[in-house]
Amino acid sequence: MEIAPSRGEDRSALEAFLGRHNALRAARRGELVDCLAHPAMLAWVDGELAGVATYVVGDGECELLTLYAGTRFTGVGSALVAAVQDAARRAACTRLWLVTTNDNVDALRFYQRRGFRLARLRPGAVDESRRTLKPEIPTTGAYAIPLRDELELEMDVSAGPGS
DSSP, X not given: OEEEEOOGGGHHHHHHHHHHTTOSEEEETTEXXXXXXXXXXXXXXXXXXEEEEEEEEETTEEEEEEXXXXXXXXXXXXXXXXXXXXXXXXXXXXXXXXXXXXXXHXXXXXXXXXXXXXXEEETTHHHHHHHHTOTTSOXXXXXXXXOOOEEEEEEEOTTOTTO
């Protein structure tokens, strides 16, 4: 597996990959974000795009905007998170954060095992995003859980790996 920052020539593969995951736009914190307008780390396996992480750097913080692996439990997601952590440190960020939804219990497990902590709950935020920003957000998510709330997770990246 090779992890590398996206380049101009990767644009069509990146767009197709995120499109398959309905992740060209992300609704979070009351705004709709164009994921292709931000930097990305790409995971390549045997010349094929196997995973993508997009992120936003600003104000001493880094947001992990999207994270998708083509195949779960292969280390792609972990490698992409590590690459974004490194990018955040190089940009002198102290905090790495992300938003997920209340139904995404698999993501909650994944991120907490990699050092993220629960930081904020925004009750009804997904309902509001569905109503005002992104009507294609389903009302029911993983495991038939009603999709309603945003959960924010964070980690301190100022002290280096394992912080």
